[in-house]
Amino acid sequence: MLVYDWYFSVKAMATIGEPLYRRVRQDIVECELTPGKSFSEAELGRMYNASRTPVREACRRLEHEGLVRIIPFRGYSIAPLSISEFHDLQEMQSIFEPSAAAFAAERASQPELDEMQELATYEYRVNDKSSYRAFLQKNYQLHSLIAQASRNRRLSEVVSNIHVRLMRFFYLGLSFEPYGPTLVTEHISLVEAIRKRDAEEARRMAAEHIRKAVERSGSLLMSAIRFGETVFEVLPEDEISPLVSGTSTRRVQGSAS
């Protein structure tokens, strides 16, 4: 088992915060918790049977990951889904996934390669909702595993985060279902290249894969809008960037996450 949880690696650990965080995150990703919905600490605490402290902690983590928004002294809301966020996320993918794939080709371990193979060759039953959901998971795992195989932990973390955020769009209804088989094919050629240890080919395949994904989601969005089934709100990507100035020495400092 390549992918596992540090958490279980020792023992059970009867802590509330960690499982809570995971549950809430999963519910956000799967859109059980509606994007944009606002809530309070107490409320969430009731929903998940937890007191404010762990709830608070989970919310902070989730905010840091871009899944929750905090308005100081006022409350929380599930991060809304916006077209600009979707765009940013895909742009990020197109920046790092090719490199991640290239590094993976050079650095992946044998077990990782095997696992990739397995994840890529998922047989997908068209028009089967649960099969599609399973595919979303596989897709996430595959991309994460490739990133992990890049042997660059920061990179791996970023890739995971981007995919976590992207998945919300898919769960909400931006369905790639019609493209499913195509996606599987692309995954297979990508993994093929990695297994051949051909870094440049892997880079090309990944770049191509993302490029096509962007294209496809473009047309999905177009038709969604044309048919008036606006899948998500169009928000004027709120405030300006998250940078800072100190006093005299203007200090840039992103939220640095």
Next chain:
Amino acid sequence: MLVYDWYFSVKAMATIGEPLYRRVRQDIVECELTPGKSFSEAELGRMYNASRTPVREACRRLEHEGLVRIIPFRGYSIAPLSISEFHDLQEMQSIFEPSAAAFAAERASQPELDEMQELATYEYRVNDKSSYRAFLQKNYQLHSLIAQASRNRRLSEVVSNIHVRLMRFFYLGLSFEPYGPTLVTEHISLVEAIRKRDAEEARRMAAEHIRKAVERSGSLLMSAIRFGETVFEVLPEDEISPLVSGTSTRRVQGSAS
């Protein structure tokens, strides 16, 4: 003023957590808090005159940013500096910064361009410690501003975080001082390209800039090791990756930050 703080945008806000977080972060970045040093919540609370709650919160955020490590039920430590971390960070730079520069060339606002100009042309007095420290700040601000100008917030956050982490190495003693003037020159050509709105040139300049930085730090590390002045510990990049499995459905899930 391009870079500002949402925080001051409304009013003073007498909250403890936020300023505390900033102070601790600054102290970690500037290595006032020694890398590797372990501490407890209570201890840090005494040092910064704060109670456990805000301390805890700050530490969690800092852990998420890779500046602090948490050992459940045992305590905290300032994240150690390792060669592999340094390597990972530079690799991240080489992935993200060229794209950031290219986007900045296409999307930066006029005020941003002006600010970049100002940051790049910093006049640097060789052999002046305080001038060097100021330069480190400018360097950080410039890179962050370019990322900000990419108009992709996730990208901007990632780049900021990378630089925050990198700065610790410089503050610890990995001194680029002898290369100072060279760096300034490189910054100027990079900003030049961005101001000309030449995306591809900006991409090349950024890539070149990072490549050279990698080269330079390579030789710095070499000599540091040769002279036995090991600047930082060589740690066997601890445990294996941060991935997860659920129960039956093996679910990859990075710390997703």
Next chain:
DNA sequence: CGCGAATAGTCGGTATACCAAATGTTGACG
């Protein structure tokens, strides 16, 4: 009737008491 100031209500921010996990220590027993 309109508007602004007082006010009540909501919600997060903070402090703190208490609980449980992990570890180190010590002493009884083989």
Next chain:
DNA sequence: CGTCAACATTTGGTATACCGACTATTCGCG
């Protein structure tokens, strides 16, 4: 003398009470 179990200690994890920030509402005055 070694081993291991009971225990003391340290440190986070969790619950909760209290406080201050922010909002919305309402009431009174012009």
